[in-house]
Amino acid sequence: MGLATCGIAAGGDKVFAALKNALSQRNLQVLLTRTGCIGYCREEPLVSIHLPGKSLIILHRVAETDAEKIVEAVAAETVPQDLALCRVEEWDPIVGEKLVFGTGFEDIPVYDEIPYFAPQRKIVLRDAGLINPEEIEEYIAVGGYSALHKALTAMTPEEVIEEVIASGLRGRGGGGFPTGMKWNFTKQEKSLQKYIICNADEGDPGAYMNRNEMESDPHMILEGMLIGAYAIGAREGVIYVRAEYPLAIQRLTRAIAQARDYGLIGKNIFGTDFSFELTIAEGAGAFVCGEETALIASIEGKTGRPRPRPPFPAQKGLWGMPTNINNVETWTNIPVIIQKGGAWFSRIGGEKNSGTKVFSLVGEVQRVGLVEVPLGTPIQTLVYDVGNGGIEGRKIKAVQTGGPSGGCIPASLFDTPMDYEHLTAVGSIMGSGGVVVMDELTSMVDTARFFIGFTNEESCGKCVPCREGLKHMLMLLDKILVGKATESDMATLEELSGVIKKTSLCGLGQTAPNPVLTTLKYFRNEYDAYLKGVP
Amino acid sequence: MIQVIIDGKTCAAEEGEILLAVARRNGIDIPSFCYEEALAPYGACRMCLVEVVKGGREGITTSCTLQVTEGLDVLTESPEIIRLRKALLELYLAQAPRSESIRALAARYGVTRTRFTKKTVRDDPLQNRCILCGLCVRVCRDVMGVGAINYIGRGQFTEINTPFFEENETCQGCGACAEVCPTGAIAIEDIAPNRIMKSWSGTKVPLKTCQSCGRYFAPSPFVDNTLEKLDTALKAALQDLCPDCKRKEMTRQAILLSTGTPLPMK
């Protein structure tokens, strides 16, 4: 039963209880277990049934009242066909051996034919929705920790870094900095103490891929961090998770405890002289704490405000020591790269953009959920093939990528490949992978105002362009929205946007004006309409 | 020693020195609000932006955080820098409309009015002059080792004051905050027998009376703490100063004692 936060929100825990109850009244050999989310959030609650030797059947939109029916079917060694979404005959967990579920139920469509799944390629979400995230043995069963074993027993730290460099993996937290190079910076620092950090602060409105990664498969993050620590020469790590993610914190805590019991965290891992300790730090709820220097200050118990770089965390990070910080999703790719090789990984995705990216597809689109596609997949694949276009046949107008400070990309540019360079070229950013779809009923000026409202609210207040500038941008947008603005206000708004981008201290201010700049560029007519009074 | 080029002028510097300091030593005045040599670089006011043209990460960056390396070539007043600085000054004029020093610097760049809505808070403890450069907070905490004031709130609602806007017991009344404030926002008044930190929630600090003439001259906790650390020669030197100068000199000495770097003479 898919029980990540999204599944629970859709009523999954009630279904789970009903299934448990229905099972307890019969004497069946059935294991009822929790899994994470396979990503099709709109179709939740999702229940998967595996009868020995048969295909895995994924049931969708399951209600509490379906529990009897499901259990009855299972007792008769079949599945309730009317609830079936698709079947999975075999699955590639990438790092481990192929999982062969079986065959049968031929009239249920196969997973790969479902339009929502067809364009997807699951590397990060390789186990999500298929294993119980609360049991380390299920992770080990799908090849988990084999990459760590390989790294520790058959590779030098240098070889690990070389493999990561060869993979071309770039940071998934927004900046897209090459991960292997970053590791090298920290590795080369001379210091007795070094740290690694997993950035799980995920504060973008509408973005929840990191949450799902932690809730559905926490051990892959631990394994990635262990391999990274070995390569970099760090003996301690911290996972910084926002406090609004209680289930993720609970599952990570459990995962760490289990890994410790299994000797995978602690002293002399796999009998080598590599030792590693890992703790969790809870975030304090500010968006800006996701910025690496603010995050480090926050762990140290200080106010979460960014500081100028250099010095970069690699030189002076947590407690003043060299520190390597990566996003959750960045870490999850590491076991794959070690097990399959950097060259294998680099062949997936686009040029200079290897691998996949998990996007959270939300907004005015029919099928919402978490979508993992190779980098470089065009926006239209996401919006139309996976998302099936607008709700009730409405026309899609734009998407906003990259979180609150991403730009709005008009439908005419939906052939743009979703990779770091192309998104930047059209005035947006990759960010952490949020994709908000807007249809013809959405006012783009209103949208821009919403996002400036958000970043203005979340500005830490340290540097003047972001603190004062966003405030004035908001005032100007409000003036436009009540139909009182003039051409010269528009010019001021545009100029101010550019100044904030160029002069702000941290990434928040440096990107915050993007929604305004892109809507000014692509939807100028909507602004102009307001100049003549409220349309 | 290495060589760097600032506005076309070759300047000698130690590797790793802060560019802003190197520039000033060579008579090139880069404006700044949040920088003091005695404190760690902070990078908040953005006035000190320069353009790196060669020898480093090219582009616009703050000179108060830029450590020089051999061959670094920067412009402190390129057209782009001037354009950005003017825009920032407009933001400052709106934020601190009552500050003369802001107005003066803006005028130097030909900025005499702002397009942005001016902030005017009634009964603002910082007299509509604060620009949140953080110097007062940092000098109090990092130099004086006191930490009587801090930021309150976030974003555009950030203020600086004592915790919970209450009179603060740790404040020594030294006045280092007012000394470093670039906009003259902090109000302090001596009303015998106390020094009143008007900007800091009216915190009262008892004044010490002069042993010889009986006049009040400086806050007691501050005098006691500082005198403890001063050597006798300096103690003697302080005797000759009038109360005003003595106050300033004591602040400077205290800063010198704890960091080894004096604040520049104001």
Ligand SMILES: Cc1cc2nc3c(=O)[nH]c(=O)nc-3n(C[C@H](O)[C@H](O)[C@H](O)COP(=O)(O)O)c2cc1C
């Ligand atoms: C305002 C702001 C918020 C950020 N929030 C996050 C976040 O929630 N998660 C994250 O991984 N990175 C975030 N970042 C990026 C981090 O500073 C940092 O670049 C990243 O964690 C590095 O990891 P990566 O190399 O794996 O991408 C944020 C940056 C800024 C400027």
Ligand code: SF4
């Ligand atoms: S850009 Fe904004 S969030 Fe970043 S330091 Fe400046 S005020 Fe703070």
Ligand code: FES
């Ligand atoms: S002096 Fe450099 S940012 Fe303030």
